[in-house]
Amino acid sequence: MRLLHTSDWHIGRTFHGHSTDEHLAQVLSAIADAVAEHSVDAVIVAGDIFDSSTPKSGAFTLLADALLAIRDHGAQVVLTSGNHDGPARLAHNAAFARAGGVHIKADHTDLASPVTLTDGHGEVLVYGLPYLHPEFMRSAYSDFTGSTHQDALTFAMDQIRADARDRAGGSDAQGGTPPRYVVAAHCFAASAAGTAPPETTEDTGRAEERDITRGGLNLVGLATFEGPAYTALGHIHSRQTLSDTVRYSGAPLRFSFGERSSAKGMWLVDIGVDGLESATWLELPTPRAAVRLEGTLADLVAPGAHPDAEDAWVEAILTDDQLPRDAMRTLQSRYPHAVTLAHRPATRHDAGPRQYAERVEGKSDAEVIEEFLTYVRNGAGPTEAEQALLNDALDAIDAREATR
Structure with missing residues (x-):
């Protein structure tokens, strides 16, 4: 079974106020081309399909064009909702899309219903998890009492592992062999050391993503994802390998200068009879550096x-x-x-240790203005023309005051 793991398309996002739609369309077209070139069976998009919970109409058109191109090359598609997506909007007409080979996983009340794929060795199950906020989980499950994202993902993964065992005819202790299965999730997962995964960006040293931390909700331990042949993660915008079987693909397009040093691409994943065989990085084109x-x-x-x-x-x-x-x-x-x-001036004017009030004490209005301009202009006071204008303005004020 050959899968393509991508995430964080963020359709509709701007680059410092400038539309990225044209560039993203080029990159998504390259993803479809890779499906044909590498004979991909299914494409997994691990969350944040849109950049907003209320995307503009053009965003739906861009998504539809991308999905049609992928399907034209024979691959099925599994989409999950991320923290940026509006699950209801993303999943609108999900039943209709499923009939066309596009599977949208955005319902947090239906965690253990996989997409079933088949290869020469049998079934491969793909479980797509939407972004799971603990508050939503508590309202949907009477037996969920957690308060963190770790709790929510643990609950979901327990359901998935149980479902996989049931499909094998019983638990491991009863001799059943769970089928090969893959999980897609949108979260901030910990590295093997239990810390936030390192980023490759030069500036920030961490993920270039909008903050979703609310009382420590974001970090999920790596051990949470034990069991699947492969876990396709989304949320971080640069690729990360947390373990052989747990990876981030990152966003396919640069959405900020903090991402300028990170390679953009996707993982080509081969699932064999015994699980993961390989994960190969495929780079995507850069429409604009x-x-x-x-x-x-x-x-x-x-x-x-x-x-x-x-x-x-x-x-x-x-x-x-x-x-x-x-x-x-x-x-x-x-x-x-x-x-x-x-x-960021190469040299900075040293105003000395005195406070501003001390520096202007006993000075005339003209001298105070000159001191201020020198301070805010990094040592450069008023020009000759500016000084003339200031003198005229001060003389006019003095003349008006003298008539009162």
């Missing part, structure tokens, strides 16, 4: 500077002593897709 440029504005826009960034998403860090006027507009004249700008 994300780069960080640092230097003075003049250096960054100099002729011939950074030609590889001209069509990339650009995060600029300006090191000028003072922030140049219209800096972003100037950057975008050279880098049309510059979307963020930060100012």
